[in-house]
Amino acid sequence: MYTIKDVALKAGLSQATVSRVINNHPYVSEDKKQAVQKAMVELGYVPNSSAQRLRNIKTKKVAVLISRIVNPFFSQLVDAMEQKAAKHGYQLILCNTRISPEKELDYFQLLQSKQVDGIILAAAENKWEAIAPYTKYGTVIYCNEYDPNATVTRVRLDQVEGGYIGTKHLLDKGHRKIGYCQGNDSSVSVNRRKGYLKAITEAGIEPNPEWMFKDVFTVENGREIFRHIATMDNPPTAFFTGSDEVAAGMIKEAQLNGWRVPEDLAVVGFDDQPIATLMDPQFTTINQFTSNIGEKAMEVMLEIIEKKRENKAEDILLPLELIERQST
Amino acid sequence: MYTIKDVALKAGLSQATVSRVINNHPYVSEDKKQAVQKAMVELGYVPNSSAQRLRNIKTKKVAVLISRIVNPFFSQLVDAMEQKAAKHGYQLILCNTRISPEKELDYFQLLQSKQVDGIILAAAENKWEAIAPYTKYGTVIYCNEYDPNATVTRVRLDQVEGGYIGTKHLLDKGHRKIGYCQGNDSSVSVNRRKGYLKAITEAGIEPNPEWMFKDVFTVENGREIFRHIATMDNPPTAFFTGSDEVAAGMIKEAQLNGWRVPEDLAVVGFDDQPIATLMDPQFTTINQFTSNIGEKAMEVMLEIIEKKRENKAEDILLPLELIERQST
DNA sequence: TTAGGTATTGAAAACGATTTCATAATGTTA
DNA sequence: TAACATTATGAAATCGTTTTCAATACCTAA
Numbered sequence: 097m098y099t100i101k102d103v104a105l106k107a108g109l110s111q112a113t114v115s116r117v118i119n120n121h122p123y124v125s126e127d128k129k130q131a132v133q134k135a136m137v138e139l140g141y142v143p144n145s146s147a148q149r150l151r152n153i154k155t156k157k158v159a160v161l162i163s164r165i166v167n168p169f170f171s172q173l174v175d176a177m178e179q180k181a182a183k184h185g186y187q188l189i190l191c192n193t194r195i196s197p198e199k200e201l202d203y204f205q206l207l208q209s210k211q212v213d214g215i216i217l218a219a220a221e222n223k224w225e226a227i228a229p230y231t232k233y234g235t236v237i238y239c240n241e242y243d244p245n246a247t248v249t250r251v252r253l254d255q256v257e258g259g260y261i262g263t264k265h266l267l268d269k270g271h272r273k274i275g276y277c278q279g280n281d282s283s284v285s286v287n288r289r290k291g292y293l294k295a296i297t298e299a300g301i302e303p304n305p306e307w308m309f310k311d312v313f314t315v316e317n318g319r320e321i322f323r324h325i326a327t328m329d330n331p332p333t334a335f336f337t338g339s340d341e342v343a344a345g346m347i348k349e350a351q352l353n354g355w356r357v358p359e360d361l362a363v364v365g366f367d368d369q370p371i372a373t374l375m376d377p378q379f380t381t382i383n384q385f386t387s388n389i390g391e392k393a394m395e396v397m398l399e400i401i402e403k404k405r406e407n408k409a410e411d412i413l414l415p416l417e418l419i420e421r422q423s424t
Numbered sequence: 425m426y427t428i429k430d431v432a433l434k435a436g437l438s439q440a441t442v443s444r445v446i447n448n449h450p451y452v453s454e455d456k457k458q459a460v461q462k463a464m465v466e467l468g469y470v471p472n473s474s475a476q477r478l479r480n481i482k483t484k485k486v487a488v489l490i491s492r493i494v495n496p497f498f499s500q501l502v503d504a505m506e507q508k509a510a511k512h513g514y515q516l517i518l519c520n521t522r523i524s525p526e527k528e529l530d531y532f533q534l535l536q537s538k539q540v541d542g543i544i545l546a547a548a549e550n551k552w553e554a555i556a557p558y559t560k561y562g563t564v565i566y567c568n569e570y571d572p573n574a575t576v577t578r579v580r581l582d583q584v585e586g587g588y589i590g591t592k593h594l595l596d597k598g599h600r601k602i603g604y605c606q607g608n609d610s611s612v613s614v615n616r617r618k619g620y621l622k623a624i625t626e627a628g629i630e631p632n633p634e635w636m637f638k639d640v641f642t643v644e645n646g647r648e649i650f651r652h653i654a655t656m657d658n659p660p661t662a663f664f665t666g667s668d669e670v671a672a673g674m675i676k677e678a679q680l681n682g683w684r685v686p687e688d689l690a691v692v693g694f695d696d697q698p699i700a701t702l703m704d705p706q707f708t709t710i711n712q713f714t715s716n717i718g719e720k721a722m723e724v725m726l727e728i729i730e731k732k733r734e735n736k737a738e739d740i741l742l743p744l745e746l747i748e749r750q751s752t
Numbered sequence: 753t754t755a756g757g758t759a760t761t762g763a764a765a766a767c768g769a770t771t772t773c774a775t776a777a778t779g780t781t782a
Numbered sequence: 783t784a785a786c787a788t789t790a791t792g793a794a795a796t797c798g799t800t801t802t803c804a805a806t807a808c809c810t811a812a
Contacts (some may be wrong), residue, residue, distance in 0.1 A: 097561075099768055102488050110792040115770055123790055130604035142536040147768035150797045157517075165493065166503045175494045181659050187534070189485075191519045192506050199510075206515070209473040233425075344702050350444075351704070370643050374672050376679070376704045427798055438762045443800055451760055475798035478767045 097141045098309055107135040115225075118143060149210060157212045158397055159189040160239075163202055163219045167264070167313075168369050169386055173218060173240070176390030177274035184398050186213075195280060197221040204354055207233040213401050216393055217241065220282060235400045235407060242283050249400070251393040251412045254282050259291025259336065261418050262364045262382055266334040267299050269424055271362060275307040275332035277321060277342055288338055307332045318345025322361075326353060334362035340369040343379055347423060362424040377422030426467040435463040446471060448480060450564075460710050477538060485516040485540045486528045486725055490549045491532055494642075496669075496697050497714055501546060501568070504718030512726050514541075523608060525547050525549035535561040541729050545719055547570065548610060560701060563728045563735055567721035570739075577728070579721040579740045581613050581712055587619025587664070590692045590710055594662040595627050597752055603635040603660035605649060605670050616666055646673025650689075654681060662690035662752070668697040671707055690752040705750030712744055 100118075104111045109128055117132040118125045124132075135141075149155055160177055162170040178188045189212060193200040200221050212331035217227070224243035227236060231248065238250040256376050266274050269399045276292050278285040293303055306328070309321055318341065325331040337343040343365030347357050355361050357377055365372055365381035372381045390415060399405035428446075432439045437456055444452045445460040452460075463469070477483055488505055490498040506516045517540060521528040534540045535558050538732050542563035545555070552571035555564060559576065570578040594602050604620050606613035634656070637649055646669065653659040665671040669685055671693030683689050685705055693700055693709035694700050700709045720742060727733035 100770095101768080111769080112771080112792055112794095113790085116791090119770080123788090125790065128790085142533060144478070144539040144768055145539050146474045146483075147797090149474035150472070150478060150768080150799085152797075153770085164503060165506070166496075166499045168494075168496070168499070171494045171496070171499045174518065175492060175520065176671050178493070178518060182520070187539075190502065190506060190516050192510070194502065208470040211473050211515075247690060294762080315702065341698070344698075360781045368670075370672075371699060371702060372700060374643065374676050375702055403466050428800095439799080440762055440764095440801080441760090444761090447800080450760090453760065456760085472798050474755090476800080478769085478798080479800045480767075514805080560807080 097144075098141045099144070100141075102133065102139060103135045103141050106139060107131045108319070124310065146281035152273065154401070155211060155213050156185055157187050157189055158214050158216060158394070158401075159191050159203060159206050159212045160216045161191045161193055161200060161219045163195050164192050165190060169367050172386040173390040176387040177216065177394040180391050180394035181398070193219045193221065195221060196221070197226075201226060204230040204233075207236075215395050216397055218265075218393075231329040235397060237393065237397055237400070237407065240284060240389060247409045249396055249410050249412065250405050251389060251396055251414070253389070253416050254413050255289040256294070256381055258366070258384070258416050259288035259338075260295050261291075261416070262336045262366070263292045263295035265380070265418055265420070266336065266362060266364060266424060269296060269334070269336035269358075269362060272299075273302060273304075273307070273330070273332040273334065274301075275309070275325065275335040277309045277318075277335065277337045277339070279313050279338070280311060285338070292336055295411050303321075304332075312342050313335075313339065315341045315345035315348075318342035319348075319349040320345075322346045322349040322353070326355075333360075334364075336356075336364050338366050339380075340365040340367045340372050340381055343381065343423070344371050344375060347375060347377075347379060358423050364424060368419055372419075372421065379423035380419065380421045382416055385414060388414055425472075427472070428469075430467060431460065431463045431469050434467060435459045437641075439722050455617075461479065468736060483539060483541050483730065484513055485515045485517055486542050486544060486722070486729075487519050487531060487534050487540045488544045489521055489528060489547045490531065490657075491523050492722060493518060493522050494749045498546065500714040500743045501718040503649035504715040505544065505561035505722040508719050509726070514726065521549065523546045523547070523549060524552075529554060529602040531574055532558040532561075535564075538562075542725050542726055546721075563725060565721065565725055565728070565735065568717060572611070575726055576735050576739045577738050577740065579724055579742070581717070581744050582741050584619040584622070586694070586710055586712070586744050587616035587621075587666075588623050588663045589744070590694070591620045591623035593690060593708065593746055593748070594664065594690060595623060595750060597662070597675070597686075597690060599662040600629060601632075601635070601660040601662065602629075603637070603663040605637045605640040605646075605663065605665045605667070607641050607666070608639060613666070614669075619639075620664055632660075640665075640670050640671035641667065643669045643673035646675075647669035648673075650674045650677040650681070654678075654683075662686075662692075664692050666694050668693035668695045668700050668709055669706075671709065671751070672699050672703060675703060675705075675707060686751050692752055700747075708747065708749045710744055710746050713742060716742055 100111050100114050114132050177412050180186050187413035191203045216237055216239050216241045224245040240252050242250040312338045343363045347363050350357055361397050365379050368381045368383035372379050373393050400407045428439050428442050432442045442460050447455050489655040502606050509516050519531045544567050546567045548569035565576050566578040566582050671691045675691050678685055678689050696709045698705050698710035728735045
């Protein structure tokens with residue numbers, strides 16, 4: 097492990113001069129600059145980043161909090177973020193909260209102890225009041241999820257709209273008994289439900305609590321929901337699932353039980369993942385242009401870190417689009 | 425931002441004592457310990473990790489190099505790693521190399537500049553000779569991929585076996601014209617091909633280069649391969665695809681073109697992802713217990729970092745299992 | 753009592769960079 | 783030529799920790 101001292105010694109110059117060369121400061125003569133660079137290459141010198149940070153250099157790291165990376169939505173989101181970050185010389189620290197508020201909050205130590213320049217919250221189990229104290233240690237923004245009280249930038253979608261267009265589509269197809277699934281009570285879910293309720297209420301339909309399900313996340317959960325409704329006397333004829341995984345599981349299980357899709361059960365997914373065009377029938381879903389969201393969020397984060405943008409309460413809304421296929 | 429000095433001042437003690445409390449050193453009287461802890465809580469003090477690192481404390485970070493997180497295999501691998509790491513108080517830095525040898529090598533600066541304690545190579549575009557010089561800066565191990573010359577631990581599968589059992593299964597079903605797909609020329613692919621060739625050679629079949637494809641990664645690639653073989657005078661009747669995505673794309677496209685699976689084309693995937701049981705027909709694939717691999721790799725990494733294990737040339741082989749379904 | 757251990761504490765020296773300040777050399781203008 | 787600005791360099795302070803070293807207090811056994 098060579099240090100700046102070794103380089104200085106080898107080049108016959110002072111540490112200060114070497115540091116100036118490293119940081120591209122003005123006022124270093126060309127010949128000394130060459131000498132320093134030569135010495136650095138010969139020793140294979142790389143600055144110790146901890147020492148640099150101690151002098152208030154940026155960490156060039158951003159943490160992203162998500163519930164779980166195995167969810168394809170988050171994979172894609174993180175992929176887009178990483179790509180953008182890498183382009184600017186930043187690294188991504190992956191933090192899976194697994195929907196635990198404690199774990200989520202723990203990760204803010206990364207900010208406090210100066211291990212990251214900022215945190216992108218794509219999971220939000222904690223109230224803004226719990227998060228706010230940490231904002232003095234670095235940049236915090238929301239992505240996809242958010243808390244209405246937050247005083248920072250929120251890159252997200254109009255999920256009310258998302259819930260609305262999905263449900264409206266089923267209504268337009270003539271359905272009156274429309275089921276609804278969501279994950280946990282996140283901002284995304286709360287808003288989608290608003291949209292769902294708005295659509296059916298507009299159509300003069302009374303919401304049926306028996307057709308509304310919570311904590312539904314996976315393919316397997318989708319299968320379970322189907323098995324549940326199959327036992328009902330008066331099951332829904334259509335479902336807004338809020339997730340392509342759930343839609344996939346529901347459709348598959350329905351078929352295995354001899355139900356036809358969409359004739360016996362129409363299903364709308366969410367996210368337009370590859371699975372949506374691979375199953376038979378290919379299914380209707382809502383494209384939320386996940387990569388765009390991730391890219392935009394990281395772009396905003398980097399702009400704020402580099403003082404090119406102010407981090408104020410602001411919603412940056414990205415588009416949604418219904419894609420009609422054969423499941424509805 | 426409070427420092428150890430502030431805590432010392434507030435507690436009326438020296439920095440040394442505070443540091444001893446933080447690090448659980450012996451020889452601190454109970455009352456001073458209480459006083460220090462009280463002061464820390466009151467100030468909301470958190471140690472500056474850069475300063476700690478400068479004194480050769482571990483970074484408690486591990487970088488994992490993969491080609492791309494959107495590949496479900498890698499999502500699951502990374503998820504398992506993160507879970508294991510978090511349990512031991514370590515964080516994961518996600519590095520997508522996008523199959524670029526330069527990008528891959530760049531990430532080793534993280535080791536050199538002491539930003540991570542170790543690197544798990546789940547992508548290996550570079551020769552071991554290029555990687556080796558960095559091993560003096562921290563722990564490096566391979567996971568899944570590897571270079572035969574590497575002198576470090578390799579957590580992986582017997583991919584020769586993987587290629588063999590997949591192909592053998594198709595032979596047992598009576599196929600004689602068996603196609604083969606792989607990604608780039610990684611160790612995984614090279615070994616799987618060996619297994620494929622071993623199986624068909626054993627069966628007295630001459631390999632046909634026209635039925636062997638490279639750089640096939642995605643669902644879309646799978647579709648393309650089908651469209652290609654559909655134009656052949658003498659197409660294969662079965663495929664070992666080396667990937668569930670490719671298998672999914674191939675099956676779907678075949679069906680869209682009126683081919684029956686498995687009657688007109690039998691397909692074996694690889695990885696047993698959810699998609700394998702969602703499509704119709706559910707398809708035969710090879711379960712490589714991805715979570716196990718990731719968990720084991722991280723376990724080994726942490727043991728080496730914490731000096732409980734030696735990092736020597738050693739293969740840790742994990743099991744594979746063929747799962748027969750309706751596509752063969 | 754005394755010698756020799758064992759706890760308990762703090763001052764000060766690291767760790768490896770950046771930056772301030774002082775100084776020297778050089779150029780520029782009147 | 784004098785006065786002043788500009789360029790170029792290094793010594794030393796600094797960032798916030800950990801750790802060494804020395805000093806002190808307290809026990810215990812002879």
